[in-house]
Every structure is written in structure tokens, then in C-alpha cells.
Amino acid sequence: MSQESLSFQLDGKNIKLPxxxxxxxxxxxxxxxxxxxxxxxxxxSGYKNTGATSSAITFLNGxxxxxxxxxxxxxxxxxxxxxxxxSYLIIxxxxxxxEQLKAYEANLLQYxxxxxxxxxxxxxxxxxxxxxxxxxxALCALSGYYDGDLAAVTDDxxxxxxxSLQVLVANIQRHINHQEFLPSTGKGFxxxxxxxxxxxxxxxxxVDALDKLLILHVDHEQNCSTSTVRIVGSSKANIFASVxxxxxxxxxxxxxxxNQQVLEMLEAIKADGGNTDKxxxxxxDKDDPFRLMGFGHRVYKNFDPRAKIIKRAxxxxxxxxxxxDKTLEIAKRLEEVALTDEYFISRNLYPNVDFYSGIIxxxxxxxxxxxxxxxxxxxxSGWLANWKEMRDRxxxxxxxxxxxxxxxxxxxxxxxxx
Numbered sequence: 001m002s003q004e005s006l007s008f009q010l011d012g013k014n015i016k017l018p019x020x021x022x023x024x025x026x027x028x029x030x031x032x033x034x035x036x037x038x039x040x041x042x043x044x045s046g047y048k049n050t051g052a053t054s055s056a057i058t059f060l061n062g063x064x065x066x067x068x069x070x071x072x073x074x075x076x077x078x079x080x081x082x083x084x085x086x087s088y089l090i091i092x093x094x095x096x097x098x099e100q101l102k103a104y105e106a107n108l109l110q111y112x113x114x115x116x117x118x119x120x121x122x123x124x125x126x127x128x129x130x131x132x133x134x135x136x137x138a139l140c141a142l143s144g145y146y147d148g149d150l151a152a153v154t155d156d157x158x159x160x161x162x163x164s165l166q167v168l169v170a171n172i173q174r175h176i177n178h179q180e181f182l183p184s185t186g187k188g189f190x191x192x193x194x195x196x197x198x199x200x201x202x203x204x205x206x207v208d209a210l211d212k213l214l215i216l217h218v219d220h221e222q223n224c225s226t227s228t229v230r231i232v233g234s235s236k237a238n239i240f241a242s243v244x245x246x247x248x249x250x251x252x253x254x255x256x257x258x259n260q261q262v263l264e265m266l267e268a269i270k271a272d273g274g275n276t277d278k279x280x281x282x283x284x285d286k287d288d289p290f291r292l293m294g295f296g297h298r299v300y301k302n303f304d305p306r307a308k309i310i311k312r313a314x315x316x317x318x319x320x321x322x323x324x325d326k327t328l329e330i331a332k333r334l335e336e337v338a339l340t341d342e343y344f345i346s347r348n349l350y351p352n353v354d355f356y357s358g359i360i361x362x363x364x365x366x367x368x369x370x371x372x373x374x375x376x377x378x379x380x381s382g383w384l385a386n387w388k389e390m391r392d393r394x395x396x397x398x399x400x401x402x403x404x405x406x407x408x409x410x411x412x413x414x415x416x417x418x
Contacts, residue, residue: 010038024059041401052222053230053395057090057385060221062299067306069219070094078309083214084108084189087381090218091158091388105189107155111163112184112192115145119181122171131172131373132251136244138168143240150238153391157239158384165243165380169373170196173366190214193377198365205320206364209313210374213357216306217375219382220299225249225256229383230390231398239387246383247376256372256379262294262358263368266327266334274326276333284343294355295338296348306353311335314356317363331359 004019006029015038018030028051035041044050059068067074070089077086081095088096088104096104121141125134142164143150150157170193171181182196190211194202219226225246232245250256269279282290297304318328335351338344361371 010040013038020054022054024061035401041403043403047227052227052398053390055222055386055389056093057382057389058219058221060299062297063301065300065302065305067220074216074305075309078212078215078306081215082190083211083218083378086215086218087162090381090385104159107159108163108166108189109184109186109192111160112167112189114142114164114167118142118145119171122168122175122181125175127176127178130251131169131176131370132247132376134172134175135165135168135373135376136247136251138172139164139240139247140244142168143238150240151236153388158388161239161243161384162380165377166193167196169193169370169377172373173197173370174199176367176369194364203320205316209317209360210364212310212313213360213374214378216310216353217357217378219379219385223255224252225379226383226386230386230395233387233390234395234398239384242387243380243383246379250376250379251372256375258293258354259358259361259371259375260368262331262355263327263362263371265293266330266358267368269330270326274330276330276337280334280337280341292334292338292349294352294358295334295344295350297352300348300352302348303350304352307351307356310353310356310360311351314359314363317360321363323363325362328359328363331355 006017006019008015015034017034020028020030022028031042042050057070059071060066069077069086070093072089072095077089081089084105085096085101087108088101118141122134122138125137139161146160148157150160166189167184174181174197179199182199185192185195185201187195187201188207191202191207194206194210222230228249229242229246233239233242237245253261269276272278279290279292282288283292318332335355338349338351344350357375358368358371361374362368366374
């Protein structure tokens, strides 16, 4: 922590705010004592400029297109590691040895077997219910099937949630298609998931593509869902309830639902006749409300570093499967224009990770309603890393302030006088 501070006068008082500097030279004003020293709070709608915590998990620089997990560049991890390696890294802070990874994967896989009778809970949910509602309901209900302190920070509790999420998502994929649930194959976390979801063992190209997608979605700093998990967990709610909070937050179209919006947009273009040039011109027209989904990013001001990685996986999957699908043809045409047209280049409207993930998920056979559950399957490790960090540090319960703008004190009027 820097010894520097910002000093200023406020209502005749000398206020001093310490300056905090992170390891990547990010700077922050520490306002922890501001209210007690001055009576003032800060106002920051949406917390766009507020650091609710310090964290050693993920570094993100949107201006330079940088994303690091625990100090490792996202491309280095996606091109060399497996999802379970990265899951271990994000939670424990270091890459596992071969022995540690084997034990970690075995612990996850044991919890991909649901407790006796729980499958009936999932089957009782109407299949037409949105998959994210099914996932949140099932995970929260699952907490009643395990003994012990589920609010305790233990490796076993963490494994329970990650393993359970894998089988719950696979079961939901089958449930919405009115298919029977399948048992674990024990053949690796990602391969097991795909086999249970579709009823046949996938080849290495498919496994590698989903493995990369899960890695790219593991964490993304203090986003809406991650912040939700931390704030729910700060009340000492159990680990299942805390992660359920993240699932519900992720569901929204402004967060995890973005890749579903991409496919819905592509379907709409197809239904209109598939004329991509027409929709590209609509996107360029500032008076037209139409927006291309999956292009540009609120955080990244140039190319999304995750998109560079997953584009290659997308090409591999489509080439391998040889799919003749009008929707995917439209996607490839939009991608080509966005990467070469000066309008998009000058505005940094490059395809982002949501664009490519939607393409891959569709090619693999997932309906668009399932896309956000797959996002959750990758993000759960990041949620749990943040939950663990918050609990290990004994951070206080989250309790934002507000500036009240309602009515001043009024006297109650009896109902017969109103």
C-alpha cells in the first residue's frame, strides 16, 4: 500500500484519503473512513468506479485487452491447460502438480453423482421452464441433501458445488428434450459432461473446444454475478445459496444471457431472408434501433482477448462437423464484415467471446436457452474462488449506502380521510 494520500477540505474539516496501488499499478482512493470522518458518502450508480474489495484472483485491463488469472495470461492457459487445471488454479492460487490435479478431478467427479432421490427433484420441474431457473432451483434445493456445515470454507464443499453443477446442467439438457438422465462415465470432467448431455462420447476436437470455452469463462473480475456471490456469501449464507445468487445474476441478458441474444439475432436475420448486408447497414444507421449482438464489449476497448482464442476453436469445430446451417453461415458472414469493414474496425466493434461461444454451442447441439447454463459451468470456479477469498479474509457483510431522495417526514392520514 502506498504512503501517498489525497487531502482536501470539506465543511471546514481536513479529509485525507489514502491512495492504494495494486500490483499492476491500478490506483484507488481508500474511502473506508470517509463517512466517519466527514459525514459524506460517495455516489456511484452501478459501482462503475467503486472497488468493493481488493482481490488476488483476476487482473483485467480493458483498454489494453489484458486478462490474467492468478498472474497467468488467458491465452497461455487456454492454449496449454485443461479446465480442471485452471479451476484448481483460480481457487487455490497455484497450478496443481500431476498428483494434486488427479486428486482434484477425482473429488469433482465423485460429486457428479447426485444424492439418492435427487433426480426426482429435477424431473419434477416443468421441462419448458427456462434452464437457468431449473439450474438455480436445483442447486439451491441440493443443499438439503448434504450434511455438515455448508457455509464452511472447505475443499469438499467447493467440490460438491462444481461437481453438482456439471451433472445438473447435463441433466437439464436432457430434461428439456424429454430424455432420461445418464450416469457418470468417469472419463474426465468435460468429456463426461458432454457424454451425459448428448448420450454419446465426443471426439477430442469437441472436448477441446468446450474445455477452452469453460476456461475463458472461469472469471472476469468483479462483474455482476461474481459481486453477487461475494455479497450473498458475506452474510455467511451456505455455499449452495451463495452460488445460486450468482446463477440468478448471470441469467440476465446484459450479463450471461448475451450469447443467447447472439443466436436469437442470427435466427431473426435468417427469418427475414438472411440478407446480412441489410442488417449491417441497419447497424451502421444511428437512427435505427437495431444493434448487432456479440460485437464490441463494455469492458474491452479493443479486441476481446478471449475472442481471439475461441475463434480458432470455433473454426475447428465447424470444419470438423461440416455443418450446413444457414444460421451459422450468417454468423460467418457477419464476422467477416466486422473484421474487415472500416466502420467496425474504427469503433472496435470486433466479435467478442459471446459471439463465438454462441456459434460453438449451437454447432454442438445445445439450444440457445441452454447457453447461459454453460457459461455458469465455467464461471462457478471463479465464483467459488471469490467466495473463498472473501470468507478467508473475514470481510464484513456487504452493505452499500444510498442517498435518500424520497419524501420528508409526513403524518399518517386515516384511510377514511384520504
